[in-house]
Amino acid sequence: MQYLPNILFLIALIGGIGFFVKNVKKLARNIKLGKDVDVSDHKPQRWRNMVRIALGQSKMVVRPVAGLMHIIVYVGFIIINIEVLEIILDGILGTHRLFSPLGGLYDFLIGSFEVLALLVIVAVTIFWIRRNIIRLKRFIKPEMKGWPKKDGNMILYIEFVLMVLFLTMNAADFQLQQSGAEHYTQAGAFPVSQFLLPLMDGLSISTLVIIERTAWWLHILGILTFLNYLYYSKHLHILLAFPNTYYGKVKPQGEFNNLESVTNEVKLMMDPSADPFAAPPADAPVPEKFGASDVMDLNWVQLLNAYTCTECGRCTSECPANQTGKKLSPRKIMMDTRDRLEEVGKVMDANKGTFVSDGKQLLDDYISREELWACTTCNACVQACPVSIDPLSIIMEMRRFLVMEQSAAPSELNVMMSNIENNGAPWPYNQMDRLNWVNE
Template sequence: MQYLPNIVFVALLIFGIGFFVKNISKLKRNIFLGKDVSVSENKSQRWKNMAKIALGQTKMVVRPVAGILHIIVYVGFIIINIEVLEIILDGIFGTHRLFAVLGPIYDYLIASFEVLAFLVIVAVIAFWLRRNVIRLKRFFKPEMKGWPKKDGNLILYIELVLMLLFLTMNAADYQLQQMGAEHYKAVGSFPVSGFIVPLFQNLSVSSLILVERAAWWLHIAGILFFLNYLYYSKHLHILLAFPNTFYGRLTPKGQFKNLESVTKEVRMMMDPSADPFATPADDAVVPEKFGASDVTDLSWVQLLNAYTCTECGRCTSECPANQTGKKLSPRKIMMDTRDRLEEVGGIMDANKGEFKADGKQLLDDYITREELWACTSCNACLEACPVSIDPLSVIMDMRQYLVMEQSAAPTDLNNMMGNIENNGAPWPFNQMDRLNWSKES
């Protein structure tokens, strides 16, 4: 019976981490359903981008209020979770405050953790007020109904409970130290939880131990729950922001990619010595499909983008099409891509890793053509995103499919492309008549 708590703790740890690894494996499989793309160039710049954007949070502070609050929560969670390492080792070996041997350094660490925990609580309350009392417009767009809205609040409640459990555990521990309870040596510094201690002054040692142990168990169980909840939450960006910023685009924002097969075709047309009727070479690149109509037509980097989306809505709030009442929301584009990818992954799970056509696709079933053609391709969404997500790349690939596979561009665009093909310019004038306007008196 002496080792029963340790056995239970190890079992809980194995279950929690095992479930997390399973989810990460599923996540990796889903992302790599996308087409392969080379992103190995200029690694030094990629490392700099990751350090600056993901670690340094430079794009978050463009909006100072949200940025500073986010940095508090971000730094708080990273540093406070150093304390989780001590909890894990204590749980495995049956010790109590194993790192107390660090002496004054330990006192400083615990004090720092407590101050950060308090700041996280303040930031979480501020975020909740912005969502539910101030009701910022970008949190109430059509795509933010249902689960996305609940998820935004639920994650705040989880963070709040974890911080309160941490402070409650420390307060009960500190009171037990003051009472000279067995195993509770006078270690650590408690500048915040010290204010909670008066709530426990009338409790017996056994009751205090119950409170301290309950908070300890609930705190570590809550951490494991939070870890596994990430897969189902927009907060997956906590993990994916780093690879996403590393693999973010390095080319100028206004530069669009060329299809190699189309480029070769144009070069051949411009080469007077080329035979237009020649049989294509064996190594000629002929894509199975131009553009994208479903998630498997996108690259794995674009699918990583979709999973990294924080649903913060900065892209949508900056989008000129959205501001003028158009249906387009860059945030929805990424959320729809992720939802469709999850649907595809679910079908594969149900069929032993094999995808069976369900009669649906990303185009039309999730993202409408009206949304795609509303985009002005201004790149405001990419500029605004704090973690380098590129909704425009998805939009352009789907437009490419509509134009090159279905000839389904809007009438005005079809007219323009026809004029370019026939007249060498977007206007419906014969080349010989193009300068007639200059002769008019």
């Protein structure tokens, strides 16, 4: 019975980490469904982007209030979880405050953790107020109803509870230290949790031990639960923001990629010695689909983008089409891509890793044509995203499919393209008549 807590802790730890690894493998499999793309260029710039944007949070502070609150939660959550290492070792070895021999450094660390925990509690409370009482416009858009709203609040609740458990654990521990309880040696500084001591006055040592142990167990189990909740949550960006900013676009924002298949066709047309009517060789590969109608037609970086989306809504709030009442929401584009990718993954799970057509696709079933053609390609969404997500690239790939595979461009575009073909300009005037305005 002496080692029962250690055994139970090991079971919980192995189970929690094992389930997390299983979900990470599923995540990697889904992302790899995308087409391959070469992102091995500009490595120094990519590293700088990752350090500046993901680690340095440079694009978060563009909006100072939200940026400051996010930095507090980000720094607090990461640094406080350094203590998780001590908790894990204590749980495995059956020790208590294993790092306490560090003396003054340990006191400084615990004291810093407590201050950060208090700041995290304040920050997540402000975030909750902004979402649910002030109800900022970007948090009440149509795509944020149902699960996305619950998910956003759930994360705040979990972070709040984890910090309260941390402070409660420390307060009970501090009280036990002052009471001279066995195994609770003097260690740590408690600048915040000491104010909880009046709530524990008059409690017996056995009751305090129960409170401290309960808070300790709930804290570590809560962290393991949160770790596995990430896969089902928008908070997956905690892990994916770093690779996403590294693989983010490094070319000028206004530069679109050229389709190699189209480039080859143009070269063929411009080659005087080529026979444009010649049949392709029998062993020639089947021409690729132009553009994208489903997630498998996108590249893996775009699918990584979808999983990294924080649903913060900065892209949508900056979108001029959305601001003028159009149906387009860049955030919804990313959420729909992720939802469709998850659906494809579930179909594969049900068919032993093989995708069997389910009669659905990203185009029309998730993203409407109205949304796609509302985009002005201004890149405001790309510029606004704090983790280098590129909704525009997905929109453009789906437009390419509509135009080049289905000839389904809006009538205004068809008229313009006909004018370019016939008149060499978007306007319906013969080239010989272009200078008539001078005479008038």
